Amino acid sequence: MQSVVAAGADWGSSAHRFPYYVDGEATRPAHFQTTVAENPDRPYLGERKVVHNEDGSTSAGEYEFVSFKKASDTATLIGSGLKTLGIKKNQPFGLYSKNRIEWMLSDHALLSYTLPSVAIYDTLGPDSVHYVMEHSEMAAAFFEKIRLESVLTAIKKGLPNLKYVICFDAVTSEDKAKFTKAGVELLNLYELKDMGAENVFPHDLPTAWDVAVLMTQQAPQVTPKQRLHVNSHDVHFAFLPLAHIFKRVVQAVCISQGCSIGFYQGKLPELILDIQTLKPTFFIAVPRILSRIYDKINRGVKAGGPEKEAAYKNVYDMRFAALERGEDTPMLNEKVFNRMSMALDGRVKWILTGSAPLGTAIHESLRVCVCPVIMVGYGLTETTAGATITHYNDMKLGHVGSLLASNELKLVSIPEMNYLTTDECPRGEVCVRGTNGFGSYLKNPEKTKKDIDEDSLFRTGDVGRWNPGGTLSIIGRHKSIFKLSQGEYLAAENLKAMYGKCDHIAQVFVTGDSFHAYPVAAVVPDAEMIVAWAKENIIPGDAKSIAETPELKDMLASEVLEMHKECKLKGFEKLRDFIVEPEAFSIDNELLTPTFKLKRVNATKKYQDQIANLYDAIENNQ
Known part of the structure; x- marks a missing residue:
């Protein structure tokens, strides 16, 4: 949908907004509790079951799910356990693990008792882990057993505010002794839940403007109104790290609509097997993953020789032309393209990509071969992942769509680079504001003042262009443009x-x-x-x-x-x-x-x- 400006405002230099711009104040815990009430028994969080084989080895079986009601009850016990330990409202709490069910249950617990979460990428080393834990002044942290030594190393470097760490997995008495010696109490998640079961605390829900997440930046407790076509019958495959804001927003949308979420095992070589086992109905990916699928398709076509490549080009062009007319090609799909879409198990209705530019050649090819609906989003951590998104039936390539309902966006000229809002297609630095904008950089007022102007517009550092249809194209990065x-x-x-x-x-x-x-x-x-x-x-x-x-x-x-x-x-x-x-x-x-x-x-x-x-x-x- 085309963006608009205020009556009488300049198209190039004024702030653009969605025609039905809204100030939303719904919170993630509120969405979750509504979904629990409406779909208590619906499968919510799933992981592949570990199968113990006769030869003593293990393998991954089918997905097993926790229901929305079970997840809610467990989160309450975890949160009550934290309150029993004396954790106070608004004290930051760490999450340091790969994607797994316990990560999400703990996150729900933190949200239910207004405890800001500090997501730590599981790929970070001890030095970076220590920086995040110290900078955020977290009072406690959840982690998985494989990260035990990294957490212990960070503690030994000095974390004066950290009092407790909770391991998702079983720990030994020797493990506990190491942490006690370092001045921090180590518990496992089962112990924490038992403490909560003995003394259940009522939820202490946040307001829309309480801090929910610390990702170095503070993000307000608002769920962006993404135009994602999901419902309670959909299944989402979760492999992007939960520590990333893009992934957390997608999770929030899934929760609000009652979707089932299945996690991948954490092994990239087995990613496709996980997808084919789960059979998701929509797919969230970064361009690098889509590029790999594109390369694999191209290699397969070229391996067939010149004649096969020429035949493929003919059917490709026929399907592309049909899609541009808003039509499908069932006969071609049956003979050629259905086999390619099976890489994502054939049930995927749409794909959303973001976090980096998607090449037009890759976009077009995957739209023809894998899934006709591939939407592109644009945003940053500071905009809670989203600012714009393409419409699901927009066949034009090379842009990132129009604004979300929660945003305003304007371009500011960069005269020294000849990017001007007075150009026929206005160009300039992308500046954004809205209810999904961050509040400030943690402990960095100088950078906050530098990046947020007097009109509350966040300067993204990206260079954009308004297209005639009201969509936005990202044409460069100010910081990666050199003279x-x-x-x-x-x-x-x-x-x-x-x-x-x-x-x-x-x-x-x-x-x-x-x-x-x-x-x-x-x-x-x-x-x-x-x-x-x-x-x-x-x-x-x-x-x-x-x-x-x-x-x-x-x-x-x-x-x-x-x-x-x-x-x-x-x-x-x-x-x-x-x-x-x-x-x-x-x-x-x-x-x-x-x-x-x-x-x-x-x-x-x-x-x-x-x-x-x-x-x-x-x-x-x-």
Whole structure:
């Protein structure tokens, strides 16, 4: 739906809003209790059952669920146990674990007694865990047994406010002794529930403006009114980390509509098996996951040879044209596309993606091959994940939709980069405000004042463009746009997306500076693709050794050159040279966030010496 501005306001520079903008004050605990009352026996939280085989091994069985009523009762016991320990209202409480049922039950307990949760990514190491726990001044924390040593290490570094830690799993007397020695009491969840059962406290529910979540930022206790088409018959597959705000908002929407939620096992190689076992009806994914599905489909098509590839292109074009007309292709689906959609078990009605840009080629291909309805959302942690979302039947690509009902959004000109709200399609920095906006940065009033202006608009740092239909496109990131020596500006995100289209390139870090007139990059080749290429070209070795060969560098350079021609880049936009990096950017090597976005600061630090040498080599050869 097209955004609007106030009567008489300027289309380019004024704040846009949803035509039916609302100030919502519904809270997550209120939504949950309403759903419990309406659907007490409906399956709510599910995990795959551990099957003990005759040979002594274990395997994953079918999903088993906890009902909404059981979840509510258990959360009350957990919360009552915390009150018995003397935990006071509004004291921050940590959650440090992979996605699991106990995480959600504990979160419900915290919300029911107005205890702000502090979500800690389970991928963080001891130093980062200590920083989050100390900075938030948490009084206690939940964690899983595998994180015991990280928690203990953080405590030994000094956490004066931490009094209790509760393990989701069984603990030993030796474990308890270690924590007692460190000055913190260790309990397991069963002990806490037993304490709560002996003394059940009435709920102490938060208001709409109590702090619910500390994710370094404070987020108000409001559920954004997402335009997601879900109901009590839907099943959601939960694999994005619950510590991420995008995932927590999706969970809140599921709860309000009475959806069932099944968690993945925490093993990425078995992700597809979990999906096929659960049979979800909608799917939430980050672009990196969708890119993997897209690559797998393309490899399968190309493996069939030129004739099969040509035949596939014909049926692809026919289905794409039909979808643009608002029609379906049942015969083509039966013969070709249903097999591709089985990667998500065939029941998925729609997909929502966010947290990073989704390439138009990937978007179009997956819409044709996997699921016709793929919505794209835009937002940040500071906007409680959401600010805009595409309409479910919008077939146009390259934009992030229109505003949520809870937001206003305006663009502010960036004159030095020639992004102006007076352009035919207004461009500028995206600024957002609304009931789902954060309150402040925790213990950082200087940054709060810098990022939130006098009109309560949050400066996102993203560069946007208003399209004629009232939708928004994100065209760059202010912080990832760098100036070259001749004064030109380059948008690294745009170049990264472009080079990512190359068949044999999996990841790319594009960089540049004001001392040089051109960009350079670190390129990670696609391991599967280069192994197949090496086999065809009689080059021995594994992916790592192949990545180090001059033959591969030459092949990648030719793909980059073709991309320059295809995209008609100007001279200063073209990569002059690049490093071939055999190791993929990942969460483990701290080059990706938990939602698979590149950490540019970390990448810059890692490659600074190699980049400097690359520039020297280029200039010495001129």
